[in-house]
Amino acid sequence: MSLAKYYEVAKIHILEKISYSWNQVFYGLIIGIVLFVFVHIWQAIYAGKLTIEGFSIAQMIWYLALAEVIVFSAGGQGIERIGEDVKSGIIASSLTKPINFVGKEFAVLLANFIYTFLISGFIAFAVAYFLVGPIPFHFANLPMLLVMIAGAAVLNFTLVIFFGLFAFWFEDVSSIYFIYQKLIFIMGGMLVPIDVYPIWVQGIVKYLPFSFITYMPAKLFVHFEWSAFLTGMIGQLAWILVGAMLLKVIYDKGIKRVNINGG
Amino acid sequence: MGVKAHLSFLRAIYKLEINTAMEYRFNFISQTIGMFVNDIFWIFFWFLIFQKFGSIGNWGYHEMLLLYAVLPTSFGLVMILFGNWAYLSKMIEEGNLDYYLTLPKNELLHILIKSRYSGMGDVLFGLGLAVFTLSLNQVPLFVVMVVSSGLILLGWTLFTNSFSFYVGRFQDAARAAREAIIIVSGYPFSVYSGATKFILLFIIPAGFVAGVPVELLTHFSMKWFLITVGFSLAFFAFSVWFFYNGLKRYESGNMLAMRG
Amino acid sequence: MNKPVIEVNHVSKRFRTLVKEPGFKGSLKSLFSPKYKEVSAVEDVSFQLKEGELIGFIGPNGAGKSTTIKMLTGILFPSSGKLNVLGYNPQTERIKLAYKIGVIFGQRQQLWHHLPPIDTFNLFSKIYELEEEAYQKRLNELILLFEIRPYLYTPVRKLSLGERMRCEFVASLLHRPKVLFLDEPTIGMDILAKKSVREFIRKLNQHEKTTVILTSHDLDDIEELCPRVVIINKGKLIYDGTMSRIKNQLKYKVLELYFDKKVQTLPKIQHTKIINQTPFNVKVEIDKTKVPIRKVLDVYLKKFKVVDIVIEDPPIEEIIERFYSK
Numbered sequence: 001m002s003l004a005k006y007y008e009v010a011k012i013h014i015l016e017k018i019s020y021s022w023n024q025v026f027y028g029l030i031i032g033i034v035l036f037v038f039v040h041i042w043q044a045i046y047a048g049k050l051t052i053e054g055f056s057i058a059q060m061i062w063y064l065a066l067a068e069v070i071v072f073s074a075g076g077q078g079i080e081r082i083g084e085d086v087k088s089g090i091i092a093s094s095l096t097k098p099i100n101f102v103g104k105e106f107a108v109l110l111a112n113f114i115y116t117f118l119i120s121g122f123i124a125f126a127v128a129y130f131l132v133g134p135i136p137f138h139f140a141n142l143p144m145l146l147v148m149i150a151g152a153a154v155l156n157f158t159l160v161i162f163f164g165l166f167a168f169w170f171e172d173v174s175s176i177y178f179i180y181q182k183l184i185f186i187m188g189g190m191l192v193p194i195d196v197y198p199i200w201v202q203g204i205v206k207y208l209p210f211s212f213i214t215y216m217p218a219k220l221f222v223h224f225e226w227s228a229f230l231t232g233m234i235g236q237l238a239w240i241l242v243g244a245m246l247l248k249v250i251y252d253k254g255i256k257r258v259n260i261n262g263g
Numbered sequence: 264m265g266v267k268a269h270l271s272f273l274r275a276i277y278k279l280e281i282n283t284a285m286e287y288r289f290n291f292i293s294q295t296i297g298m299f300v301n302d303i304f305w306i307f308f309w310f311l312i313f314q315k316f317g318s319i320g321n322w323g324y325h326e327m328l329l330l331y332a333v334l335p336t337s338f339g340l341v342m343i344l345f346g347n348w349a350y351l352s353k354m355i356e357e358g359n360l361d362y363y364l365t366l367p368k369n370e371l372l373h374i375l376i377k378s379r380y381s382g383m384g385d386v387l388f389g390l391g392l393a394v395f396t397l398s399l400n401q402v403p404l405f406v407v408m409v410v411s412s413g414l415i416l417l418g419w420t421l422f423t424n425s426f427s428f429y430v431g432r433f434q435d436a437a438r439a440a441r442e443a444i445i446i447v448s449g450y451p452f453s454v455y456s457g458a459t460k461f462i463l464l465f466i467i468p469a470g471f472v473a474g475v476p477v478e479l480l481t482h483f484s485m486k487w488f489l490i491t492v493g494f495s496l497a498f499f500a501f502s503v504w505f506f507y508n509g510l511k512r513y514e515s516g517n518m519l520a521m522r523g
Numbered sequence: 524m525n526k527p528v529i530e531v532n533h534v535s536k537r538f539r540t541l542v543k544e545p546g547f548k549g550s551l552k553s554l555f556s557p558k559y560k561e562v563s564a565v566e567d568v569s570f571q572l573k574e575g576e577l578i579g580f581i582g583p584n585g586a587g588k589s590t591t592i593k594m595l596t597g598i599l600f601p602s603s604g605k606l607n608v609l610g611y612n613p614q615t616e617r618i619k620l621a622y623k624i625g626v627i628f629g630q631r632q633q634l635w636h637h638l639p640p641i642d643t644f645n646l647f648s649k650i651y652e653l654e655e656e657a658y659q660k661r662l663n664e665l666i667l668l669f670e671i672r673p674y675l676y677t678p679v680r681k682l683s684l685g686e687r688m689r690c691e692f693v694a695s696l697l698h699r700p701k702v703l704f705l706d707e708p709t710i711g712m713d714i715l716a717k718k719s720v721r722e723f724i725r726k727l728n729q730h731e732k733t734t735v736i737l738t739s740h741d742l743d744d745i746e747e748l749c750p751r752v753v754i755i756n757k758g759k760l761i762y763d764g765t766m767s768r769i770k771n772q773l774k775y776k777v778l779e780l781y782f783d784k785k786v787q788t789l790p791k792i793q794h795t796k797i798i799n800q801t802p803f804n805v806k807v808e809i810d811k812t813k814v815p816i817r818k819v820l821d822v823y824l825k826k827f828k829v830v831d832i833v834i835e836d837p838p839i840e841e842i843i844e845r846f847y848s849k
Contacts, residue, residue, distance in 0.1 A: 022432075026439035033443045040454035044320045172290045175297035182304045197311055268652045275649040283637045286678070362631055364598045367621035368650055431540075511600060514538055515593050 009104050010111035024116050028123025031068045035124065038064055039131045053195040058132040059222040060193070065128040067190045067218040070149065073117040074156035074213065075109045076181055082164025083173030086254070102161060102247065109157045141224045148217045148229065151236035156213045158243035165247070168254030189215030209239040272368055273376070277344075280378035291380050298339075298384025305449075306331050306392075320453025326477050327451065328396045333405070333480075334448060334473040336389030337412035342382025345375040348417055351424035352437040358515045371506055401480060404488075408476035411495035415471045418495070418502035419444050425502070428509025448472035464494075471495060527607075528702060528734050529572040529595065534604030536565040536590050536758075564590045566758040567604070572736070574701075577728045579749030579766075580738040583839050587758040588738045592704050595736075596626055609701055622651060625695035629707030632679075632687065633694055639676045640690040644697060651698035658697065665693040669723060685716030692723055702734045703727070709744055721747050742836045756843050769842070774812045780805050780823055781831035790822050808837060 039061055046057050055063065082105055163180050167173045185191055188210035194202055205211055216232035284291045306328065313324035341348060354360055354374065363373045397405055423440040426433040444467060452474025455463055464470040475491050542558045565587040572578060580588045593599040595608055597617035606613055611620040627633070634643045648658040666672050669689040674682055679690070688708060695703065705724070709717045725748060727733050739745055745752060745766070752769060754762035762769065777798070785802040794813035799806040809819050816834065823829060836842075 023435045026435050030439055030442055030446070034446060037447055037450050040459075041319055041450060044451075044454040045316050170293075171287070172293060175293050178297055178301055182301055186304060186308050191308065192312065196315060198315070201311065265652075268649075271652075272649045275646050279635055279638060279642055279646055282642065283635065286637045359631075361593065361598050361628065362633060364617070365596050365621060365624070365626040366650055367618045367652075369618075513599065515590075515598055 006103055006107040010107040013108045013111045024119040025123065027072050027116060028120035031065070031072060031120055031124040032127035034068060035061060035065055035127050035131060053193065054223065055193060055195070056135075058135050061128050061132045062135050063193055063218045063222045064190075065124045066221045067188075067214040069117060069121045069124050070152055070156075070214055070217060071184055071188070071190050072120055073113045074153060075112045075116075075160060076156075076177060076184070078105070078109050078112070078157075078160045079164045079177040079180060080173055081108075082161060083167035083176075086165065086167035102251070105161050105164070106157055109160060110153070113153050113157075135222060137221070138224065141220075144224070144229050145217065145220055148220055148232055148236075151233060151240070152213045152217045155209060155236050155240050155243065158240055158247060159209065159213075162243060162247050162250060165250045165254055168250075168257055183210050184214060187211065188213050189218070193219060195219075209235075209243065212236045212239060269369065269372070273372075276376055277378065280376075284378065284380050291383075294381040295384040295387070298335075298381050299388050300384075302331060302335055302385065302388040319451045322451040322453040322477075325396070326453070326481060328392060329477045329480050330449070330451075330473045332389050332393040332396055333408055333412055333476045334389070335385035336393070337409045337416060337472070338445070339382035339385030339387075339389060340409065341413050341417055342379045343386065344378070345417060346377035346379035346382070347375050348420045348424075349438070349441060351375070351421065352427045352434045355424070355427040355509075355513065356432065356434060360510075360513060361515055364513075370510065371503065397480070404480060404483070407492065408479065411491055412472050412476055414495040414499040415468050416444070418499040419468060421499075422502040422505050425506045425509045428506075428512050443467070444469045444472065448474065452477070468494070468498060527571040528574045528576075528609055529570075529736075530605075530607040531568055531570050531591070531595070532605040532607075534565060534568050534591070534594060534601045534606055535563065536587075536594060536599060537602045538562045538564055563758050565594070565601075565755075568755070568758075568760045569604075570753060570760060570763050572734055574734055575728065575732040576751060577724070577735045577749055578737070579745035579752045580736060580755060581742070581745055581752060581839060582755035583843075586755045588755050589706060590758075591755065592706055592736065592738065596624060596704055597621070622698065623700055624702045624704065625698070625700035626704045627691050627695050627706065627708050629705075629710040632691065634679045634687065634690055636680050637678055639674075639678055640671065640682075640693070641675050643679075643690075643694055647694050647697050653698060661697055661699070662693075665696055668726065669693050683716075684712055685719065688712070688716070688720055689723070692720075696727070696733075699731070700733065702736070705735065705737045705739075707739055708737070709739060709741055717741065717744065724748055740839075742839075742842075754843060761843065774810055775837050776809050776811050776816055777835050777837050778807045778809055778816060778819060779833040779835070780807070780827075780829050783828050783830045786827055790826060792819055792822055795819055 039057075042057050042060050046052065050056060052060070085101075085105070159180065163176050164173065166176050170176065187205045187208055189205075194205055194211055194215050197205065212232060212235045216228070216235070220228055220232065309327045309331075310324065313319070313327065317323070347354070351374065360370075360374060363370055366373065393405055420437075420441050423437045424433075426437065447463065447467075447469035452463075452470055455470075460470070464475070471491055471494060475487060479488055479491065539559050539561050542560045564585075568587070568591060580591070582588050590599065594601050594606055595613060597613035597620060600614050608620055609623055613620055634640055635646075644662060648655075648662075653661070666675065669692055671686070671689050671693060674686055674690075679687060682690070691708075708724075709720050712720070721744060724735060724737070728735050737744065737749060750766055752762065752764065752766050753760060754769070781804050783803075786805070787802075789797060789800065789805060792807075792814065794810040796808045797805060798808050807819060809816055820832070
């Protein structure tokens, strides 16, 4: 159960990814296209206005760039892969050691995150720069931003593994992946910052885990505020704890089901 | 290659697809519901946006609803009728066309035909929305727009996936190209002008997938109607030609053999 | 009229592949300055088949057997040379030819996986445009011949490999093809299943005069069925003749034994040769025409504690080498 083992798993996954490095490049291009579309949409919406809900158009685009990169790197596709692992009974072989299975999936998701973030992030930020130029950013805030992004990643992994474990009960995990995706897109503030939604929607969405994955880090990036940072960290930690507990519950239930019904 | 024989063949093969889907009824239903709910999310999202901002370019919420009547319908139909469309590149590169090439039926048709019933949710949603947003005399135009939209989607995907014949490894690029056109066509088209608009119409024809059909439904223009139908037919014909030209260079399992 | 049913005339097939270095840098390099390597999968191959012949194609992996079959069926186009199957050019008249040939790929199933075989048969009757009454008659004939009635309505995914293969044969024969191409039809099967597949092929060839081209890695398949054998090695046709001439080379079997304790001195048995030895394992080549495998096995079993036994053909490359050096 040493850390070295997880490192090995992550390394193999990365090496495999490198041979599909074009995949990451294309993710980056897709994000670029989304940014391209959104620039035009926001230009039409702004129509001369300087800010909307406190965002300038440049801040809006950079917000979207980071939000998108986080979502793409966070590895929602992992839901399907975990679903496959569950179904093929890989779990069965780590029956008595939940940490092993979850740990392994975690390592893979983490490796995937770092790799994809770097490559698609580079492309996405290049596109954003090309479209709207730079935004003011104090590098002193970088450490906080990175911590927030890391927290977002961990929270997302917890969600992804949680959803993936539904494969214990559902044959088709892809619909579950779809639902997760929509939740992140809309309630996570990946399409527009949550500040744009009506107040009553904001009220609900603010307490759900999704906004802590995309909205919080992306907003922090374009508009740093200590209060936002603290709220974000607390929210992430709280939801990570809740997520981890739910994970254990679902995992145990799932394993019991395997035991009763066979592999 | 009789037309009658091919119709009989099509009837038989789609029947088998339905039978297969019925073997896994729960899956079929959950996928249909899933896509339907997915589309509801989107029109709810757009509702919030348009409520806040009023209009985007010269599009209002009404135009957005029309988009969500056309796009899911054409997309869903392609999924149900030609469900292998997005997998063509993978099939080419893994040498999986062999089976279809030993049987006496039109290759492209045979290869593409598969029913992915996640499309059913989209079709039901799109048609449902059409019932709410269209008047009866708009129905013929709607039907033509759905068909031309489908031809563009299919044509673009066929064109980009066929690069696998020419280049070797193109799966990821082809998938990205398909996602790109779907993304762009799902957003208001009123925001583009000039050279950008031209590119999005005649080079990467996202505009003809939903944008122009929507504008024709709100402000019909014979000129644009003819351009839309003409271009979608020509583009589709070109993509079919491109596929068959590539098929001559098909290397079957060679990719696998050489890699290993 | 003894016009050849298949004619292959100086056919070559060359593939151009991208030579790519591994890793991200390699990918980038291959994008900007691609280097190609031309590989000859099939080189100047010529042969003819008459109606009703049953011919075996053997050769090492990647030797060009499958490539040749794919050119004959219209899947691939030759780089040079001419092919003619049943009077058709497979490249320009693929569909016309397809009505008259049947193809079974051992590694790729034609039957629809989640449905009973009868559904695939009915679909094929539409694909081959068979007249309903004639189709039903033929279907019944084949159901009897291949004994598949008990599972005609069982989903294919629930059938065993042997049962599936029988159904594959039925599907490929509904339209009474004049030529049947079988690419590794017995792969993954146990000996009983293999024997019954061989029996079907034999019956087919005898009763319906179907011309059969068979490729197989199992040399027993070839030995039992094919009076004529073509050996393809490195894209070249190096032997085209009767089975009996190379039968001599097929008299060897390799017996592989695993021991639970280190073994030093191995017994010397006449008409056998030790071809590989490690402390826990030995490979013995046996001339089965001179000494039965059982006898050799007995000697080893008496002397050592054997924990596992594998009996296989010597690698095809060795057979080819032997054939040349004789």
